Amino acid sequence: MIDDKERQSIIREHGxxxxxxxxxxxxxxxxxxxxxxxxxxxxxxxxxxxLVKKYADPDERQNSAPxxxxxxxxxxxxxxxTCHGYIVTPGRxxxxxxxxxxxxxxxxxxxxxxxxxxxxxxxxxxxxxxDDGINCYCWYD
Numbered sequence: 001m002i003d004d005k006e007r008q009s010i011i012r013e014h015g016x017x018x019x020x021x022x023x024x025x026x027x028x029x030x031x032x033x034x035x036x037x038x039x040x041x042x043x044x045x046x047x048x049x050x051l052v053k054k055y056a057d058p059d060e061r062q063n064s065a066p067x068x069x070x071x072x073x074x075x076x077x078x079x080x081x082t083c084h085g086y087i088v089t090p091g092r093x094x095x096x097x098x099x100x101x102x103x104x105x106x107x108x109x110x111x112x113x114x115x116x117x118x119x120x121x122x123x124x125x126x127x128x129x130x131d132d133g134i135n136c137y138c139w140y141d
Contacts (some may be wrong), residue, residue: 006055010046015046018039032068035089036086036087038084039065043075044075048076051072057097058067085098101122101137101139102119104137106133111136124139
């Protein structure tokens with residue numbers, strides 16, 4: 001049985017639960033309509049905790065994304081990266097945690113090479129620079 005309050009608490013402790021998904025749509029309204037809640041900036045520790053508590057399945061994958069176990073290993077090896085995705089609430093029969101992608105800040109050449117190796121087939125894949133350094137982002141539809 002999923003304790004959704006505890007699951008959300010873990011995500012809030014180690015990342016962000018998005019208060020709105022689309023501009024003008026509050027998260028609570030989105031949950032009521034779709035039983036989905038989006039998260040961002042979830043750390044390796046947070047994802048690991050979700051797996052240990054059995055709130056996430058290591059074999060779960062968002063369409064063509066790597067499975068959660070692979071994403072966890074990547075985050076473990078690259079602590080400047082976090083993951084983002086959504087949770088399906090227990091109101092639906094397919095209650096789960098899905099990771100849609102990762103984001104990294106201040107990436108080294110090694111980070112970029114590993115990022116490209118693991119996530120190059122993402123629907124969105126970017127490596128860019130700003131005043132803070134090189135950043136990586138990917139998202140799977």
